Amino acid sequence: MAKTTNxxxxxxHEVLFKVVRPERVLxxxxxxxxxxxxxxxxxxxxxxxxxxxxxxxxxxxxxxxHLVAVGGLDGVKVCAREVFGAALRVxxxxxxxxVHNHPSGAAQxxxxxxxxxxxxxxxxxxVGIEVLDHLVVAHGSGKWQSIxxxxxxxxxxxxxxxxxxxxx
Numbered sequence: 001m002a003k004t005t006n007x008x009x010x011x012x013h014e015v016l017f018k019v020v021r022p023e024r025v026l027x028x029x030x031x032x033x034x035x036x037x038x039x040x041x042x043x044x045x046x047x048x049x050x051x052x053x054x055x056x057x058x059x060x061x062x063x064x065x066h067l068v069a070v071g072g073l074d075g076v077k078v079c080a081r082e083v084f085g086a087a088l089r090v091x092x093x094x095x096x097x098x099v100h101n102h103p104s105g106a107a108q109x110x111x112x113x114x115x116x117x118x119x120x121x122x123x124x125x126x127v128g129i130e131v132l133d134h135l136v137v138a139h140g141s142g143k144w145q146s147i148x149x150x151x152x153x154x155x156x157x158x159x160x161x162x163x164x165x166x167x168x
Contacts, residue, residue, distance in 0.1 A: 029060050029097055029132075032152045036135050036144035039099035045139040049076040051100040055087050056132070058094040073103060078116060080123035087129045096124070098134040105140035109147050117147045 029035050035054060042065060043050045049071040055063040066086040069076050078100075087093045098120065102108075117134045124131045134147040146152035 027062060029054055029056050029062055032133055032135060032144075032146050032149070033154055035097050035099065035133070036137055036154065039101070039135060040137045040139070040142060040144070043099065043101045043137065043139075045101075045103070047103050048072055049074070049100055049103060051076045051078045051083075051098070053083055053087065054097040054099065055090050055093045056095050056097065057092045063090050063093055075112065076100060078120075080120055083120055084123060084127050084129055088127060093129060095130040095132045097132050100134075100136060102136055102138045105138050105143075107136050107138040107141070107143040107145045107153070109136055109145060109150070113147055121148075 038054075039052065043052060051068045051071070053066045053068055055066060057063055064086070068082045068086075069078050071077060083096065083098070087096050098117070100113075113134075113136060117131070120134070121131045131148070133149065133152075135144055136147065137144040144154055
């Protein structure tokens with residue numbers, strides 16, 4: 001009697017992940033002000049909230065920039081899986097600095113901003129990626145504020161003419 005063998009064919013799809021290092025991303029993320037300046041330049045000013053993560057190693061060297069989500073005029077939906085997924089795929093990532101913009105031009109921190117930050121700090125501890133800071137940058141006014149360290153705030157100034165509002 002002949003023996004029959006059933007075989008199932010599996011097809012795997014290759015997933016590629018590319019780290020893009022824009023020219024204006026910092027080499028090191030040593031100050032909140034420097035991160036705010038870069039975030040102001042990299043987050044589009046298109047009337048929508050954008051949420052991103054700066055991926056850094058243990059010496060605060062910037063490994064990459066990850067745009068996590070884009071929302072609407074008054075909010076953006078963010079989940080921990082999206083934030084930490086990129087950090088876990090980029091070798092050497094020890095921590096993240098979170099940034100998002102307020103298209104209204106106001107850098108005031110909302111209850112939702114605080115709640116999201118607490119949840120992401122907790123999730124980061126679980127996966128071994130520390131959240132060093134979470135900055136809100138306000139397009140138009142150039143203002144920024146830290147959610148984790150409320151005493152850290154300022155205005156992004158143009159490096160050429162020193163006027164508020166970032167690059168002109």
